[in-house]
Structures are given as C-alpha cells and as structure tokens.
Amino acid sequence: MAEVRIKGVSQRICVCMTPESSRALLDCRYIQTDIAFKRVKGYLEFELTVMDDKNPTSRITRILSRVFVTEESAEMHALIFGKISELVKIDTGEELKWRHLHAKTLDDFPGICLVSVDQHRGQAKGLGMHLQSVAKSLPTTPDLHEGHITIQELTDYDHLKRVLRLCTIHLSRNIEKTGTTKAIKAKMRSLVCSVNPKWDETVAEIRAEGGTKANNWVTDKEDSKFAFPAMCWEKSFIPKAIWDLGERTTNISESGHADTNREGTGCSLVGGYLRALRLDVLKEKTVEVGLMFGVNPAYERKTEEARTVRMLKRKSDTQLRICASEDRSIVDANKKLDASAGKVKRARLMHDTNGTVSSNSAYAAALKKYDLAVENSVQLTGTGSGNVHLQIPVMHEYGDHSSNTSFENV
Incomplete structure (x- = not known):
C-alpha cells in the first residue's frame, strides 16, 4: 500500500502481483484491462486479464495483476502501468516489452501487441502516458510506422493508435442505446470494422441525418482522440495479423470479473486481497497441473475451436430470438x-x-x-x-x- 499525490490530492494504490504472474505477463501478446467497482469497499480494482493458452486443450482466464486504487484518472492509470512494469522487472530481471517500441521490423512481434479495453478515457490516456515514459527510457529509434519521427516524439494518443482496441460489445450496446433511427445505427455499426471505403461519407451521413444524439456520438469518438483508430483497423497502426488474431471483445476481462466476484464482494481491503490471492494461486496451480499431468480443470474441452463453436451457437440463438420477436x-x-x-x-x-x-x-x-x-x-x-x-x-x-x-x- 502506498499513498501518492495526484493533482494535489492524496490517493492510495495497492499493487498485487505474484512472481509467476510477472513471468506469465512477459510471454503475453494480448491483454485486457478494466476496473471493477464492487469488490472492495472504498476502492476500485484495476484488473489486467489474459487468456492463458499454454495448454491448448484447456485455456483458462487469468488475472495477472490486481491494483486497488481510490480513483481512476489518467494519472492514476499511468502510475498503475508503471508499477506493474516495475514489479515485472523486479520478479524476472527483464523489462516488459511493447511491440511498437521494441520490435526491429513490422513483422517482429515482441512483447504486448494489443490491449483490449472499453472506452474509458482515463484508462486509455493513462496507458498512452505510460508508453511515452517507456519510449523516453529507450535509445532514440525511428518509429516503425511513421519513419520520419522517433518513438520519443510520439504523443500519448500516437502510442494508442499502435496498441489499443475497443470492445465491439460495448460499442454495439452504446450504439443501440443511441436515440436515432435503425438506418443511422447501422451506419454507426459499419464504422466498427477492419476497412470502410466510405468512412468519411458515412460519418457525414450520420451527422447530417442522425439528429442530436447521433451527432453527440460522433463528437464523443472524435474528441476522445483514440476511439476511431481503436474501432477500425485501417485508422490504426496495428498490424493486420495482430488485429485479426486479437479478441474483438473484452469478454476475457468480464470473465475474470465474474470469477473474482464469486469469491465475495463488498470486502475489506485485506479480505479482498486474500480472497483474490487464493483464486490467482489456484489458477496458477491449475495451469501447472494441466501442463505436467494433462489434468484439465473441466471435462469440457476449452480449445479455440470449441470456443468458436459456442460463440457461433450463441450468436445463432440470439438472432433466432430477435427474428421471433x-x-x-x-x-x-x-x-x-x-x-x-x-x-x-x-x-x-x-x-x-x-x-x-x-x-x-x-x-x-x-x-x-x-x-x-x-x-x-x-x-x-x-x-x-x-x-x-x-x-x-x-x-x-x-x-x-x-x-x-x-x-x-x-
């Protein structure tokens, strides 16, 4: 536990991470981050979640870092990512790498390649601020995507264009709640894509025909300075292979929330820490036993193929319910x-x-x-x-x- 001052106000931060989690994070290419609100009274819980797929027949959701904080500003998130990087260095002796900062070529994918989030501005900007500080600690290097500038010259939002992706479920849910016509909502959803040849035309039509609510939606995305590149691959500098293989949603993070909440909500700080530690160590041992002895945590095979089949079935069932209605x-x-x-x-x-x-x-x-x-x-x-x-x-x-x-x- 540490007390820090952010914008002149005293705040608290408590970073929880095991050495095994630090080692696992070094090998991760895709991570998801989110804030939980009801686990510990008086604190917010930042969770860095991954899908551990070392055992291809038994993929398991793991939370590699939990950080209890008293606010969720950009400055606090920058501090969170900085503390996680420090712990990885202490536990493993190695620096936590990021693809766009440490790769030698565009086909080289070292370190973290993609971060999936919802559209929380503080979280996104905080990550960008942290990546700026990481870039400044490295030797002067030309940027892989814009060779006329160095990685040290990238702004916080420039960094996000190279690593951040928004959850499509959050986007679709917010679009559905927008008070505009179905035709305009369809145009809004068409912006969540890999490529949209009529991007500018579509945005103009949404503004012209969508009314106040649709205009506010576009303005919100433009003002955030990161939303559109994180929605559409062609607007970002994320390699296509990374974009295609990465998760379209933050379901992994939501699954981590659900697992942790089963251990209890409304806890004290010590109680929340101990319950989370027990769960995280249990998952570490589950992965270890699966790799050593082939004992899976469930009878159901948790392969990528099985997950895809379940996803398609859920989509089909949902569509059938919609059509019936x-x-x-x-x-x-x-x-x-x-x-x-x-x-x-x-x-x-x-x-x-x-x-x-x-x-x-x-x-x-x-x-x-x-x-x-x-x-x-x-x-x-x-x-x-x-x-x-x-x-x-x-x-x-x-x-x-x-x-x-x-x-x-x-």
Whole structure:
C-alpha cells in the first residue's frame, strides 16, 4: 500500500502481483484491462486479464495483476502501468516489452501487441502516458510506422493508435442505446470494422441525418482522440495479423470479473486481497497441473475451436430470438392495420351516407389511426425471419383512403 499525490490530492494504490504472474505477463501478446467497482469497499480494482493458452486443450482466464486504487484518472492509470512494469522487472530481471517500441521490423512481434479495453478515457490516456515514459527510457529509434519521427516524439494518443482496441460489445450496446433511427445505427455499426471505403461519407451521413444524439456520438469518438483508430483497423497502426488474431471483445476481462466476484464482494481491503490471492494461486496451480499431468480443470474441452463453436451457437440463438420477436411485431402490426382499415371502411360508409358532423369527425379520426398504423408497419420493413409477411397497403383507388383498401405482402 502506498499513498501518492495526484493533482494535489492524496490517493492510495495497492499493487498485487505474484512472481509467476510477472513471468506469465512477459510471454503475453494480448491483454485486457478494466476496473471493477464492487469488490472492495472504498476502492476500485484495476484488473489486467489474459487468456492463458499454454495448454491448448484447456485455456483458462487469468488475472495477472490486481491494483486497488481510490480513483481512476489518467494519472492514476499511468502510475498503475508503471508499477506493474516495475514489479515485472523486479520478479524476472527483464523489462516488459511493447511491440511498437521494441520490435526491429513490422513483422517482429515482441512483447504486448494489443490491449483490449472499453472506452474509458482515463484508462486509455493513462496507458498512452505510460508508453511515452517507456519510449523516453529507450535509445532514440525511428518509429516503425511513421519513419520520419522517433518513438520519443510520439504523443500519448500516437502510442494508442499502435496498441489499443475497443470492445465491439460495448460499442454495439452504446450504439443501440443511441436515440436515432435503425438506418443511422447501422451506419454507426459499419464504422466498427477492419476497412470502410466510405468512412468519411458515412460519418457525414450520420451527422447530417442522425439528429442530436447521433451527432453527440460522433463528437464523443472524435474528441476522445483514440476511439476511431481503436474501432477500425485501417485508422490504426496495428498490424493486420495482430488485429485479426486479437479478441474483438473484452469478454476475457468480464470473465475474470465474474470469477473474482464469486469469491465475495463488498470486502475489506485485506479480505479482498486474500480472497483474490487464493483464486490467482489456484489458477496458477491449475495451469501447472494441466501442463505436467494433462489434468484439465473441466471435462469440457476449452480449445479455440470449441470456443468458436459456442460463440457461433450463441450468436445463432440470439438472432433466432430477435427474428421471433420481430415476427411477433409484424403479426401485431398486420392485425392493427386490418382493424384500422375496417374502421376506415365503416366510417367512410357512414360519412357517405349521413354526411353529419359526427360522422365526418369519426371518419377523420379513423383516417388518422389508419395513417399511424401504416407508418408503424412501414417501419418494420426489412425485419423478421421472412416466414411472416408484412402487409403494406397498395395505392388507393381515388388517391384517398378507399373503402376497398387492399394490401400486398412484403
């Protein structure tokens, strides 16, 4: 435990890491980092998580470093990464390496190649600040990606363009919550990609057609200075092979959160530390036993192939549920449209027969409800499984709501 002053305010930091974790981190190419909020009262828990795949038949999630802190600013995150690097040096005698700083060529992948995160600005900027300090400790070297400058001249956000990737699940969830149309949301999702030939055009369309919320989304990504390169490979300087092999999500980190929370939440600092230590040592021994004796932690094979099959099955199940829900919406819309058309027919008959004020009002109200039903049906175009057809009214006979309204299925 140490007390530090950040922006004139006293803060606390407690770094927890075993020598075995330090050795494991030296061999890692892909890491994920995140903050947990409910483990220890009065503290936030920074977790550096990896997928240990030394045993290809029994991959296991491991948290290699836990850091308890009292704030999550960029300065605190820079300190966190610095302390982790110091412990690795003490435990192993070797420096923690980063691909874009220590590689000799673009095809050389030493050290950490990719860091997967959510879009926490303090965490991202803190990592960039730490990488700046690492670069300054190295001999003057031309940057591999922009040869006209040295690694010492890279800004904090320049470093992030070479190592950072955002979780696609967090991005998709936030896009879905944005108050704009489905068409604009689809354009927003198209920016989470490897390559988008119409990038500038798509961003302009989102701004022009998406309304205030969509504009705020674009502004947030631009103001962060790291989000767009961390969403789209062609905007970054991460090698394509690294981007393709790296995790698209922070599910590994979330899995680490879940494992730790099973040991208890709302703990004291000492209690949280001891429970986490017990879990981390258990996982270290699990990996060791698996490698030495071939004893896996579960009967289910945890290979990359098995994980991919499970992922595809979950995606398929999710899509089926979505289609089923959309089919039900189409059935409801068809029923409402039929009912509205029937009311228009009856109201028009009364209007043509009586011509009274009340019949005129009833006819106008029926037309209004019918127009709303049509609008709701049109919004469902392109949804559903295709097994249920959406009814859309054809052109009316008199340029008006005719008494013999007909429909076509789409």
